[in-house]
Amino acid sequence: MDYEYNSHDLEAAKKLDDFLPDRIFDAHMHIHDNTYLTGNKDDGSGNSTHDRKDVNDYLSDMRPLLGANRNIQLNTIIHPDRRLAEDAAFMSASDKFLVGQLELYPENVGEIVIFPRETTDDIRRRIVHPRIRGLKCYHVFADRPTTWDAYIEEYLPESAWEIADEKNLAITLHMVRDKALADPGNLSYIQSMSKRYPNAILILAHAARSFAAWTAIESVEALRTYENVWFDFSAICESPAMIQILKTVGVSRCMWGSDYPVSCFSGKAISIGDSFYWIYNKDLERFKGATKFNSWQVGTENLMAVRQACIIRDLSRNDIEKLFFSNAENLFRRNL
Numbered sequence: 001m002d003y004e005y006n007s008h009d010l011e012a013a014k015k016l017d018d019f020l021p022d023r024i025f026d027a028h029m030h031i032h033d034n035t036y037l038t039g040n041k042d043d044g045s046g047n048s049t050h051d052r053k054d055v056n057d058y059l060s061d062m063r064p065l066l067g068a069n070r071n072i073q074l075n076t077i078i079h080p081d082r083r084l085a086e087d088a089a090f091m092s093a094s095d096k097f098l099v100g101q102l103e104l105y106p107e108n109v110g111e112i113v114i115f116p117r118e119t120t121d122d123i124r125r126r127i128v129h130p131r132i133r134g135l136k137c138y139h140v141f142a143d144r145p146t147t148w149d150a151y152i153e154e155y156l157p158e159s160a161w162e163i164a165d166e167k168n169l170a171i172t173l174h175m176v177r178d179k180a181l182a183d184p185g186n187l188s189y190i191q192s193m194s195k196r197y198p199n200a201i202l203i204l205a206h207a208a209r210s211f212a213a214w215t216a217i218e219s220v221e222a223l224r225t226y227e228n229v230w231f232d233f234s235a236i237c238e239s240p241a242m243i244q245i246l247k248t249v250g251v252s253r254c255m256w257g258s259d260y261p262v263s264c265f266s267g268k269a270i271s272i273g274d275s276f277y278w279i280y281n282k283d284l285e286r287f288k289g290a291t292k293f294n295s296w297q298v299g300t301e302n303l304m305a306v307r308q309a310c311i312i313r314d315l316s317r318n319d320i321e322k323l324f325f326s327n328a329e330n331l332f333r334r335n336l
């Protein structure tokens, strides 16, 4: 894994510097501390390791792209590692790690990972800090062999909705199944639950997981009137789905996110055929043998695509500020 931006990322960052507002609220980034499992200690040097990624790592990895002087605030989401469900001590160490990071950075908020079998009491007991403002569910915790096919109710329990509704929290949902939002089961679940729990804000991560752009383009209209269904634009590397979402639901329910540390991989997610494909290093090497081009990291691809969407939709500076900062601030700090 290569966390160093190449000179071509930095060239792109100059364009981004004119585009990005002074304040950025990253609505979707991940931290993790696996040193509990691996026995390795963080040496506090801020050097990135696979065992641990904290806010300090984020800042040193992302600042070359986001600019040295921008005010950066984060929604720090614990990485939804399958081992969290298998090891209660690891889960509580991760919860403590999140609280520690929130204490270190008072400008940030965070989300805990929730599991399908948790009751409202289980979840309530884990919300031990006022700046835990969201719940992160993930398909890997669904009780089935192929979790990519899981229906949302298999990994997002109703108890999470009840707590989110009661405490005005967000729920970050990276849905799965091939057709994503165009899957009738996914769509009808989102419609019925967001109606039943109007104080919960459901964030459809990755522009409703529209790595295959058509899935959101052809279905987001069905969510136009669902005011508590929001979208984050993290890790999407092509503009069409974001353009359609901005056009259909408006900028006020959209937020930027990096999906760090995914933002630091070299490559790009592309729509292809009826689905999508993640281009990574081994593909890039082959492509570069055939055609001369300079590749970027996912974070650069994403920000350039978001920039394109904003240009095509004629967003004002004020709208861009909402997308990158104030929408997230209003969402995560409401009733704080």
Ligand SMILES: [Zn+2]
Residues within 6 Å of the ligand: 028, 030, 259
């Ligand atoms: Zn993520």
